[in-house]
Amino acid sequence: MYRLTVLYNQPTDPAAFDEYYTSTHMPLAAKLPGLRSVAVSKGDTLDGSTPDVYQVAELYFDSKQELMASLSSDEGRAVSADVANFATGGASMVFTDVTELPL
């Protein structure tokens, strides 16, 4: 599987971020061609302080080719353009070809 991880930094208004993410951004992302699964989780800290990373979204595709085709589609461009509408703390993307290693 090929994965796009989006790391959202702490936004200025977390409640507004959550509302927009759920009502608008997730439905847009769900339309991405070739998207196989999504995992969304909140950043955390061990000492109770505010985490730098507020939210992590992981989007899985069958291959890098599938992901590239998806991001360059109309749906992909709409999702990318939407990030600026709510990611007030900024966001960074990490691309990985996921390999699970047994212990």
Added chain:
Amino acid sequence: MYRLTVLYNQPTDPAAFDEYYTSTHMPLAAKLPGLRSVAVSKGDTLDGSTPDVYQVAELYFDSKQELMASLSSDEGRAVSADVANFATGGASMVFTDVTELPL
């Protein structure tokens, strides 16, 4: 599941990083109490440029409590102390309570 993600920035010598990671760091990490699974993957870019994030390691535990106990154990302290021995580009940690969202 509770996850610790370690994002390793591009090291000064990737080959040396890989050698040390496989021969020394992974065996130390495999001894972490309560560690349920590990996924290690290389960072990538879509345009062929050098990625900022060289490698991503994901360590899964049953709960935040299990992870905290693991990191504060002798084995956990040894793993944490070892990072400085090879992560020449630096590393950042992200903690997340993983929630899988269906499409």
